[in-house]
Amino acid sequence: MSTPEPIIHTCFEPRTSTWQYVVADPSTKSAVIIDSVLDFDLSTSTISTETADGLLSLVKENGYTVRHILETHVHADHLTASRYLQQQLEQTNPDQTKPAICIGKRIHGVQERFAGRYGIEKAEYEGAFDRLIDDDDVFPLGELQVQAMHLPGHTPDHMGYMVGANVFCGDSLFNTDVGSARCDFPDGNAHELYASEPRAYTTVAEQKEANKHLKAGTSEAEFVAWRQGRDAGLAEPRLLHQALQFNIRAGRLPAPRGGRSAGLGTGCCMSR
Incomplete structure (x- = not known):
């Protein structure tokens, strides 16, 4: 008997080049949202919700009930919409129980x-996430299951999520013409990313044939030398400081200070 497969909606956000996913069980309409984006205008330091509202419209149009809002890791290139989505889903759907905002258990060290x-x-960040997921945790999605997979290398807290025969692997693996993720963030590790990659091939066999960094026959030494050399010349992500401050709080704005709301400043630069 074949394993039932989920309905997968792929939602690309072009300003940050982020793939968001709504994944649903076709039988029960239970769904999860993975790696959502909250719009942020760097020039004015203002937040808007057009992208997140698009996800909400998709959920409503298909009659889904969102059970979990999943983060693969603390992103450095976009702000998460997880908190906004949670609030809107709870307020607008009387049948919707509060969906849990989830991330891997290693978030503590990153925070x-x-x-x-x-x-x-x-x-401001302790208890910000509703559920911290352990390696290989399995939880239900209607009649399907979601299995968590620790995929370190890009960041130490990075998790992938397997639903049916599909692995949603966040920034640990890109399209074949892009290759792999940078590993120069704190506690990133090219050796660990190399070791993580075979697990992400579960449903993308073309990666072995065509991935520009990791196709079949690439040794760990070759990959690590290329990855580390490439990372040494990369600029920091455009929304690095704003995203990290926001995302370790699971999508909550900073607490007011001195009678006014605190902003998401640029802070100090990251060392490698």
Whole structure:
């Protein structure tokens, strides 16, 4: 008997080049949202919700009930819409129970590191996520299951999510013409990323044939030398400082300070 497969909606956000996913069980209409984007205008430091509202419209049009809002890792190139989506889903659908915002269990170390860099109090991020997912955790999605997979290398907290025969692997693996993710963030590791990649091939056999960094026959030494050499010349992500401050709080704005709302400043530069 074949394994039932989910309905997958792929939603590309072009300003940050982010793939978002709505994944649903066709039988029960239970769904998860993976790696959502909140719009941020760097020139004016303003937030808007056009992209996130598009996800909400898709959910409503298809009659889905969102059970979990999943993050593969703390993104450095976009702000997460997880908190906004959670609030809107809970408020607008009387049948919708509060969907849990979930991330891998190693988020603690990432939060502590960047809270120190940006002067964020522990109370602002502690307990920000509703559920911390352990390696190989399995949880239901209607009549399907979601299995968590630890995929370190790009970041130490990086998780993938397997639903049916599909692995949603975040930034650990890109399209074949792009290859693999950078590994120069704190605690990133090209050796670990190389070791993570075979797990992401579960449903993308063409990666072995055509991935410009990791096609079949590429040794670990070859990959690590190329990846580290490439990373040494990369500029930091455009929304790095704003995204990290926002995302370790699971999509919450900074607490008001001195009678006014705190902004998402540029903070200090990251060292490698």
